[in-house]
Amino acid sequence: MLSPQRVPMPGLPMSVTIWEVGPRDGLQNESAIVPVDVKLEFLDRLAAAGLGVIEATSFVHPQWVPQLADADDLLTRLAPAPGVRYPVLVPNQRGLDRALALGVREIAIFGSATETFAKRNLNRTVDESLTMFEPVVHRARTEGLRVRGYLSMCFGDPWEGEVPISQVVSVARRLVGLGCDQLSLGDTIGVGTPGQVTALIRALTDAGVGPDRLAVHFHDTYGQALANTLAALQAGVTTVDSSAGGLGGCPYAKSATGNLATEDLVWQLHGLGIETGVDLPALVRTSLWMAQRLGRQSPSAVVRALAAEATS
Template identity: 90%
Template sequence: MMNPQRVPMPGLPSSVTIWEVGPRDGLQNESTIVPVDVKVEFIDRLAAAGLRVIEATSFVHPSWVPQLADAEDLLTRLQPAPGVRYPVLVPNDRGLDRALALGVREIAIFGSATETFAKNNLNRTVDESLRMFDPVVRRARSSGLRVRGYLSMCFGDPWEGEVPIEQVVSVARRLIDLGCDQLSLGDTIGVGTPGHVSALIRALDAAGVAPDRLAVHFHDTYGQALANTLAALQAGVSTVDASAGGLGGCPYAKSATGNLATEDLVWQLNGLGVETGVDLRALVRTSLWMAQRLGRQSPSAVVRALATEV
């Protein structure tokens, strides 16, 4: 199989944690319901390929995201692999109840840097959503759970346009103050560029949110996801969200196309000499397998390039 030549760049982390979102964010917008046994096998294949953080599902109300209505069934069937973390998304106290009942050890909440998206996604203002998250985070932390905060629309909003950096920093700081262990900065509609990424991370650092508390979550709508990832790594971030095969989007923002493909990310990191622990060949086979079940070609450039070699 073709591999990139390893030529390290100075100033990058020696290793990167890939936060795999394919089973949750990647599949949530599929119009045809994916059978739960396919989802379980997908997660198992991702773990076997070396991914150590796999966001398994979400405890949202089934009417919001019908694709994830099988969350309990999926987690009941899932046999955790040693050393693999399986966080789940929870929107509220009821979602946390469901997660705790199944022994989940890590959750994520999903906030917004803009008012319009908060209202469309959570039916609340930014302030109201943070008030809703407060008891969820406190109860999760008191139960010994790790908590991640997603912050969407950090680089642009389809309704509000440009999002001021200071506005993002303000909401991010409030999520950290709630008790989130990590904050994932979302370029929900893929309009960010590397300079913007660097500036936001610097501003967050100045506000007391260091790069080691951050992750980045880029969409490739305008082909900027890998460039933005490199800028984030150069700024000190070492956790990157990605979706196997480039699956996903956002059901509440129609201009949000696919996530950064995990294979494309691994190819770049392999070339940079940054360790991920991921077997690219096994990962490509997994995405080809899932593409067959979805009935379409993977949008990942690396998957397409290596399809005949694995």
């Protein structure tokens, strides 16, 4: 299968951790309910393709995310691949109870940089959501779990418009102060551009939250995800969220299209000489397999470009 020519650029990391969100953030936005057997095979295929961090599911109430109502069944039946991490999203204490009962060792919480999205997504203000998260994070850390904090609407909000960098930094510092090991900066509606990315990471670094504590989570609504990723790498970030085949969006922000496709990310990273541990042909075959089960073409440019080779 065709692969990119490796031409490194100065000032970039030697390796990058890809945080695969397809099984959670991707499938939660499908209109159809994907059977648990298909989800389990998806997780196994992603692990076999070399992805070391795969966000498996969410313990959000099934009333809000019915596509992931099978979380307990999924994790009960999951046979973890050696060396692979399977974090799950938890919204509250009840979600943490379920995660701990199933032996989960890594969780994520999901906050907002803007008041409107916090109210629409969590039915709470930003302050109220942080108050809700505080005991969750404290208990998780006490139990020895890793905790990631997602921060959405970092680069723009469909209701509030431009989001000041100072506002993002303020909420980010509070999330880190709760005890989050890592903070993922979300461009939830895909409006960000590289200058914004550079400026935000610089401001966070100046505020004591350096790139070693950060990840980035870009949507490709306006075609900026890869450019924004490169800006983040140049600023020192070494963890990038992406979704196999470009699955996913945001159920609470209707203008948001799919996440950055993992295949597109891997193509760029490998072309830059950056190690990922990912077998791109195997990943392409996995996304083609999932697209068939969803009954539609993958939105990933790399998957579409390599589809003929992958199936020949």
